[in-house]
Structure formats: structure tokens, C-alpha cells
Amino acid sequence: MRPSACPGLLRIVPALDGGICRVKLARGELSAAQALAIADAIDERACGIADITNRANLQLRGVKRGHEEALVAALLQAGLGPSGPQDTMHAFADDVRNVMVSPTAGRDANALIDTSTIADDILTHLQSDKRFAALSPKFALLLDGGERLAMLDHPHDIWLSAMRAHPERDDVLFAFGLAGCPPVAAKHAGALAAVAPSDVAALAHALVHTFLDLAMPEHTRMRDLLAVHSVEHILAHVKSKTEIALLRDASIERWRRAPADPSLRLGAHRQRDERRSHVGGQPVLGRMNSATLRGLAQLAADNDDATLRMTPWQGVLLTDIDTTQVAATLQALDVLGLACNAQNPLTRVIACAGSAGCAKSLADTKADAMKLAACLPAHAQVHLSGCPRSCAAAHRAPYTLLAVAPGRYDLYHTHDPRDPTGFGRCLARGLTIDEAAGMLNHAALPPFDEPSDA
Template sequence: MLPENKAAPPFGEDGTGAPSQSGPGRALACPSVDNVVARADGGLARIRVPGGRIGAAALQTVADAAQRWGSGIVEITSRANLQLRGIRPGAAAALAAALVGSGVSGGPFADRRRNVLLGPLGDLDPDAEDIGPLLAPLLAALDAEPRLDGLDDKFGFAIDGGGSFGLAGRRAAVVAAPTSTSGVMGVCWGWAADGEEGSSARPRRVARSELVDALVEAAVGSLGRPRASATVPAASSAAAVRVAGPLGAGAGWVGAMPTLGRADAKAITAMAAAASRYSDGLLRLTPWRGVVFPAVAADERAALLDDIKAAGLVVDASDPASTVVACAGSRGCTSGLTDAIGDAHRIIAARRESGAPPAPVHVSGCAKCCAQHTPLAVTLVGSGPDRYDVYADGDLRARAVPSAEAVPVAAGS
């Protein structure tokens, strides 16, 4: 039994633990296509996918690039972006040229502006407001505003439509969410003083027809301010923050996820092929590190599920893998003190073997907790070589527990 020792978990302000960096000539804090960052397993490149909307051809380009210039591993991030791991020395320029030239990446300034998170279902969820049609005009308006070349590279929007898989609890510099008044959105941003119009405490009410202009105005207003975050509110007081994304077959969609959000190029190719065959070549990445195939005919959903399950993806919401989150740990990150990926796989395997239901578990290789910025039922935080501090629902229960002991604790949660 772990002793109770309450303390706040060491989650970073935006889930990265990285300091704020802004201003002309700053060093970029985030990996990107034009800023491949050295990690323990090679270079790390992040491709921003606005709204998580990506076509099959673009996804295949990513798979090809991962194999040609990297380790072949592709990650889906908590902002529904993509990361390529293991970029080889001297390959960064060729990688960037290929991704920008193919249109998969908009290049450094466009990518910095286009950090837009949307809910994955939208028009596929009768209980959600469809925000998807706002994406194209928003991107066009952001591209047309030259002042936004100076955006902090961690700046981002979260635009929520509510519904079964809304973005409640997600953070961004600027947040927009439905209000109780039809056609009116609440827009808030993290840098305003408490109670000031526009802050998290008192969102500015904006007609949906004016939302794009309001979001661009908020982005411009962020320039030169310290980076901070607002939080997407729940659509109702009864709404809960979801730990797992859409999986299995829904009304017009099929959802899946690679275990821990990590897939090899072969699995990414299978996803692209499945989208071409079943969903008009369209996919939506989710902030739960998964993917939704939209507009799938009812008589083809079972075949699609079979295809992506054969590729190794999780398609069952009752699978314990659906709620386990882990960072790269010591296998991929110079900050990692523990084998977070290996330990997470061991937790999943143990829970599957015992028939245990899904439980929210986060395994972090160090105190930055990059993979998850809110406490889960169990959080293991690397505190030394092969040792974890163990948290339960955000409360510290034990320090420096050997991995061999911490894994069974999380597996039995």
C-alpha cells in the first residue's frame, strides 16, 4: 500500500515544462519542420496539421518521409499534430523541402500561425456544433496577417464544438467554445487579468459570423505578451473531461488509435490506404492521439475496422491501451530518466492479461510531464534512473519507487 503524501504534481504550464520564449531572434522552443530538435533517438520534427484534418495522400507523404529520413516512427500528438522521430544527421533540410514542397507543411511562419485544434467529430456528432467550416477562412485570415510572423511558436487556438468528444479541459492561448445562446461563441485568452473581458474568467461573447475576425484579433493581441493558457470549458456542468477519444464505429465514422499514439510507417501507410478506400481519402487526427475516418458507409464500417485492427491499431474502447499515455522516456528523450514507453507497454499488457477495464494512466520519463498536462488516476513521474514518483488523482503517494514496483501499482489501479 502506498503512503499518502499530498503534493501537487509537477505538470508544466502548457504540458511541456519548457520556458516561455518570445521576441525577435528567439530560439524556437518547439520542434517543427524547419526546426528539427535533437533527441536521444535522433532528430524530432513536428508537422502541424491544422484542425487535425489531413488527406490520405498527405499522410502517405509523411510515412514515406519517416522511412526515408527518420526511424520510421510517427507520433500523433495531444494537439492532433504529427511528429517524425529519429531524423538522421544531415537530413533536416531535405525533409523540410519535401514536406513543404508537397504541401504537407506550410513552412515556418504558416505553421506557427496554423496551430489550430478542433474537435474530431464536428458534423458527425448531432450533439456538437460543427466548427469545421470555420477552419479554411480562419487559416486564410491568419495567413493574410503579416504581423503574425512574430507569434510565439507555442501559440495555439482551441476551437470547441462540444458534443460527445468535445475539448473540455484542453489548453490553448486562445479558446473558443459554444455558449448557451445559439450562434454565439465565447472567446477567452489566458493573458488577460482575471475578470477582464476576454480572459478565462469572463469570455468575450462573439457572434459565430464574427468569430474568425475575433480569433485573428486575439492572435495579434498576444504579440509581445508572456505566454499563458486558457482552458476550454465543459459544454455543461455535467460534462466530463474525456480521457479516451472516439474508437470503434459511430454514426458515419470509425475511430482508432495507435498504442500510445505511436505508429511505424507501415501502419501509417495502412491508415492512408484505408482512408482512400473507405472515407473519400479524408482523415481527422484527434487530441487523444488517434484518428477518425469520416463519412464511412454503414456497410463498410466492419471491413474498415478489420483492416485497421490488422495494422495494429486499437479500435475497442474497452481495451486498456485506450487510456494509457506515455512520453518517449529514456528511449527517445535526453531528459528521460525511465523507459516510459516500455513501462507503459508493460502496464497495458498486464491489464489486458488480467481482464482489467481501461484506467487513466500517465507514464512520464521526467518531471516535465510533456505527454499529459492534467493529473490522471495514476501518474508515474520519472524521478531518477528507473524510479518513479507515484501520484493518484494528482496526490503524491510515494517517492522514488523502483520501476519494477511502480508498474504493478499502475497495472492494478
């Protein structure tokens, strides 16, 4: 077992604005009843704020001293904790629940497969194997069904992505890789191998065991293991633990995933069944108060008790909205303060907790982001980060403002959301928000929307 400083549902860690409690949502989903339970809990036990994280989880901030136990009890009562007995392993079972799927899993007309059941199987495996208590709480898996709305640029310790094995046939396989992302462009590393959908959960289990078999105490993530073991050695170890057929050939290695379309996270879009739509919006800077949560819960309840789905863009998606209810749902989201249209600059700005909540932050990123949004040009997507840890984004935004002092930022630019160099090229140092807005509005700035595989 490992000590951890990461917040979890059962491990509330202190911050400037009180305790932080991270609620991991299976498949990013939150029922109306759970949203209400969180709204009540944060009003009573915290400062009334819930942030959506870039892993489609929730982070409750400002937990009051002395209220931790009651908050945790309320969340467990609402079914937001890990499965299994509430023993000493409970916190570790919570930590390992890091499986990301598309917010439109099971609903996307373009998906090759519905990943919901496989994701549940993987989560069950992860929570029930006590050995996995040795994993870092950051160890994470991506399960991609080929949806058009998908976050593909967050590196994962293990990624699994649906692929059509033979374009002329219907059979689907899952390509997989380690310490990275599904390949979209020619320059990206290809898949290591592929397995049948029925073998995906067992493969994930075997890969995690392989990691634990081979990792030394200082190796906490798959990238650490790859630094000291070859891929062939790791795959040979997997094969020694399982009967699963690992399919490897040139077509799997050459396979590239179809690009995703993140714009589908906003507004209304038809689902697979054509009669229903998913409708999405962005709370301001990914932050919801209890009133917003209650409003979203009501919307979900009014819609045949549908669930809310959090997105890795720090937004919310409602699925299964009847076509006749789409306009009313969009209007309701607007009233709740969610931006549902990419023209709204608040859909193109993200910021970490900043100096109001985090001792590491050199600036009040949230307040500065609001100031910047008021004068943001139409093309710009900007991430404001209080320090290089980049809590608000696991991918690279086209523009990053990295705090260097209160109200002062270095401006970075990249064309590549997976930029291995970090935030990209530094364009200017020590800018005020007004100066940064001026530069972003300047025609000479490089465009952000060049294809990343150019």
C-alpha cells in the same frame, strides 16, 4: 521575431534518436496521399516513426543527419507546410498554425455548429499576418463546436466554444475566454463574453493583436499577460481595435459547456447523417510506423478518399464510413495494430518519448508503459512521463507515473483533469513498474472516475 527551440516542419531540432520534425495538421486532418508521402519520407529520411501529439499533429522522429532539407522538401511538396510564399517568414507561418478543433468537427450529431470553415478562416488570418511571427510556437487556440467528442481539458491561450444563446431558439454564439478551457463544472471560470459565429475569426485576430500590443518580451503566453493586466483592460483593448459586438450578460457568464465523451474516440459511432459513421483507434502509445501509415492511407482511399483525422488522445479517426463498411474498417484497424476498444489496456496508457529519444527522460517510459499495460487493471488510465514537462499530456491523467530513475517512478493521482496543482497527490515514491501495477490493482486506491465537478 523570436528564436525557438520547438520543432516545426521547417525547424528540425536534434534529439537522442535523431532530428524531430513536427508536422502541424490543419484541423488534425491528413489525406491519404499525405499519409503516403510521410510514410515514404520517414522511411527514406528518418527512422520510420511518426508520433501523434496531444495537439493532433504528427512528430517525425529520428531524422537522419544530412537528410533534413530533403525531408522538408518532401513534406512541403505534399502540401503539409504553411500557406503563403516560401520566404524567411515561412517558418513563423508554420509556427502559428495552432488551432485545435474536435476530430468529429462537421460530423458530430450533437455539435451546435460545424467549425471547419471558421477554423480555416482563423488559420488563414494567423498565417498571413507577419506580425504574428512574434508569437510563441506554443500559443494556441481552441475552437469548439459543441461536439460530444472533444478534448476540453487542454488549456489554450484563447478558447472559443459554441453555445446556444437562447435554449428555446436555434441561434448559436461563441463564448470565449483566455488562458484556460471552456467551463464544464460550476467551479470553472466562466466565459468572458460571446460573439456571433460570423465574428469569431475577426475576434481571434483582434485578441492575438491585443496580446502582442500589451505583452512585454518576457510574456510569451496569455497567462503571462493576465498576470499583469486585468481582463477588463484586455477586453477594452480588443474593443478599441474592432467593431465586433462583445456580448456580456449573466447568462453567458453562467453558461457551462455540456461534458464531452472521450470514449467516442474509439470504435464506431454514427455521424450526423445517420448513414455514415466515424471509426477510431489508438496506435500503440500514439506511435505509427510507415507500414501503419500506408495501411491507414489505403483504408482512407478505399473509403471515397476520406481523410484521416488525428486526435488529441494520440489516436486516429476515419470519418464518413458507410454503415456497411464499419465492421470491415474496424477489422482493418485491428490488423494494423490499432486498439479500438476501451477494454484494451493500450487505450488507457500514454507515455512520452522517454530515454530512448529524449535526454531529459529519467526512464524508458515507452518500454515501461508496455510492461505496465500487460498488467493494468480495468479502471486505470495512466500517463508515464520521463520528466515534469509532461509532453504526452496537456491535461492531467487520473494516474501519473513520473520517472525518478531508470525503471523507477513516483505515482500521483488526481480526480481533476485540470488539476492546478500539477499531477495531483503523490501516493508513493520510487516504485518499480511491478510495484506500481500492484498499487493500481489494489482496491484501496481512490477511484479515478469521480466527477471532476464534485
